[in-house]
Amino acid sequence: MRWTVNKKPDSKKLKVLQDALQVDEIIASLLVQRGIETYDEAKAFFRPSLKNLHDPFLMKGMAKAVARIEKAIANKENILVYGDYDVDGTTSVALLSSYLRTKYSLVQTYIPNRYDEGYGISMKGVKYAYEFNFTLIIALDCGIKAIDKVAYAKEKGIDFIICDHHRPGIEVPDAVAVLDPKQDDCNYPYKELCGCGVGFKLIQALASKEGKTIEDLVEYLDLVATAIAADIVPITGENRVLAYYGLKIINSSPRPGIKAIIDLVEKEELTITDVVFMIAPRINAAGRMEHGNYAVTLLTDMEYDEALKHAAEINQYNIDRREEDKKTTEAALLQIEEQNEQKQFTTVVYDENWHKGVIGIVASRLTETYYRPTLVFTKSGQKLAASARSVRDFDVYNALEACAEHIEQFGGHKYAAGLTLDEENYQAFKKAFEEVVSQTIDKKLLIPEIKADAEIDLKDITPKFYRILKQFAPYGPGNMTPVFVTNNLIDTGYGKCVGADKTHLRINVTQPDAGNMVAIGFSMADKFDLISEGKPFSAAYSIDENEWRGEVSLQLKLRDIKEAKTDIQ
Missing domain, CATH: 2.40.50.460 (OB fold (Dihydrolipoamide Acetyltransferase, E2P))
Known part of the structure; x- marks a missing residue:
């Protein structure tokens, strides 16, 4: 270690901040290290304010998205709210669907099956929308790379609005509106929103057209804070404000579904860390072990008794998940030892029988053990699917991009990603990934660090x-x-x-x-x-x-x- x-930090900056805040040098130093150098910046940091949230219409595509939703409601169209099966996706779907249903009834939700459909927008999902006469799909926490699925939907007379926060590719889908602050030509001031955060900006924009203020939407922030915590996005700027007020709601008046989980874990006051380790795994377990629909049902329950019943079901899924996670981690560690690959720059393991729902967790555990960029593969239909995790300061997404010739599709972040490939490409990919990482990683990053x-x-x-x-x-x-x-x-x-x-x-x-x-x-x-x-x-x-x-x-x-x-x- x-x-x-x-x-x-610079002594002049420290002195200015110390004098302004009347704090000791250590506190001033901690603030300057976090980019806080003035009294006003410190005030915004220590006293997060909803007034500091940005105008949602600064986000590229927002006006078009709002206009299309208003048109759908005016014309009594069927709206399908579509999201990924993880915490960010299911909270996003719960957030937008519950908001829309306060004023419009023709709204349904759709979460893809992790095992049958895989990550993101699926052709099965689009066909479902066509079969049941949905003319607008709002995709949350996914869709930024679903070019062919959105094109197919357009042929069928279905419009898409995409609310995503993952990195776009060279081309973006031909949707009515694409809300993603990571687009190069999007001038939205804060780039690090999670998927649920982007969804919240959409309901903020919709609400503003009805004369509502941000204070009218605070009740939704328990979902946003849960997604921020689970998706490990930066808790800076706008995310800090959303997380701060979301935690207040979680600890004072959470929705029935979140209250039911809190009561099950018997915790009085939750921190963001508690949300990460107590709330998020249970919501995630639904999509990992059964289906993400269970999580959406829990998070949109209106009655506490119903929520408690659903929370107990999800809690059991989490117990099952822990058992599967332990078994798979032990098998993966044994495979690494048998293959004598501890001295490589990467950790890549595969077993066709591993449960797809736990490979991301197992990848995290292997990264903690060997401190290498890690991929855990399993069989998914006719393909191999993997979860990737990285070590601090190494961009695994860029490494996967360099191996794109061997991959069918991939997406994700700097530290976590997912991919699929054909089984015959597995060995070539494994070799290429090792070569890319060995040539690009700073070797000191392979030693765990305490900062x-x-x-x-x-x-x-x-x-x-x-x-x-x-x-x-x-x-x-x-x-x-x-x-x-x-x-x-x-x-x-x-x-x-x-x-x-x-x-x-x-x-x-x-x-x-x-x-x-x-x-x-x-x-x-x-x-x-x-x-x-x-x-x-x-x-x-x-x-x-x-x-x-x-x-x-x-x-x-x-x-x-x-x-x-x-x-x-």
Whole structure:
């Protein structure tokens, strides 16, 4: 594990911000590192405001999209709201369909079957729309590359509106409107919306034509915050505002479906991290193990009792998913060892019997284990399908693009993507992917990294410091939980391995001229020798609160421990 500590920002910038905010240098440094250099920028960061959301009509195609939906409603056309089967897709479909149904009844939803139709817009879905006389399909979280499907729909007299956030190809579909801020000629100020975020901008635009304000749409933000958390998009700018207010709704007055999940997991107040690990996996499990329709049904339930029943079903899917995930991960790790591929620059594994619903999760686990750009393949109909995951700072999407001659189709982001290919192309693709990555990746990226924001001393960690630190939330890409490094720590002699199987490390740390603090390191019992017998050590950690018997105290949540004076970049 390598540690890197961010360089201290320019002293003049720090001084200006310190004076403006009346905060200490460490807080000012954390803000400047996040691109916040003025009082007004800090105010917008610490006090997110719905007034700071952008005009939805700045997005290319928005006026056309709104006009086409208004025309469909005026002419009593059947509207099909179509979305992907993951969290971003199902929340998007729930959001737009529930909004449209507040004023119009001829609205249905469609989620493709992961196993029968695959990712995105399917020919089966378009044929369904034609068979049941839908003349407008609004696609969410997918569609930016569905050129042939949109063309086919047009031949059948079906219009498309595409709301996507994935990177477009050279050509975009011939739809009535394409809403995607990542289009080169789209001047929308914020480029990092998730699919549900783009869907929210569409209902914001529709609502504004009826004289409604953003305050009238706050009830939908529990869905948007859930999608932002699950899709791991940057929690900066507009996403920060949407996530901040969405969390407020989740914790105060969530829709029945989300409340039912919260009640099942028995958590009182959720953070973005809780949404990622408690809410999102259960919504995702529907599409992974059965069908994404179950998630949409849950998220659009109007009655709590019905929602609780559907949440219990989805919770069982999640239990099944965990079992399948564990079994597949073990098989994949064994395959890597047997093929002796640990020394390669990539991890690529395949088994035709692996469950397609868990290969993305397994790819993430393999990336954590070997820290390589990773692909996990399984059989999907007559094709092979894969989920790709990457290591920090390496663009796996670009690597796949360089191997496009071997791939039938692919799409995704810098760190996560999906693809399909013909089975006969598997070995050629695997070889090409290894070559591309080995030639383009910075070799230090193959070593797991802890990025720390600053070196501090224990005496810097005061209640006031932590009160300000808490206001940095919600955390996520672009605004990660602050991580600190402290040197010359000593265990007071109470350090021990804890937990039922003694796999965790609990230390009572001190520093010269400082008091004591408890530090907890999960799955770090193997580091005990580094802190025993009064040996000085360095720690990388974040700061959180520990509640015990009604008493709340600050503690260090350890990320790693090293011998004192170990080189830190």
